[in-house]
Amino acid sequence: MTPETPADLIRQELELIDQGVAMQTQGLQLLLAEMHALAAMLPVAPAIEEKTEEEVEEGFDNLPI
DSSP states (O other), rough: OOOOOOHHHHHHHHHHHHHHHHHHHHHHHHHHHHHHHHEEEEEHOOOOOOHHHHHHHHHHHOOOO
């Protein structure tokens, strides 16, 4: 068996990096597909209406300190 040259080691490392990037890409594509599927299931949010400051404050739980 002949010893590996530095060029061979660099080629092997490059192949490993390419494989790692390909695996990450597959994972991100799967995540994107799941996000699209979930977005299709969620109801469309109603349009935000203009509210007065008092109406906005009513929506918060104001606990005394």
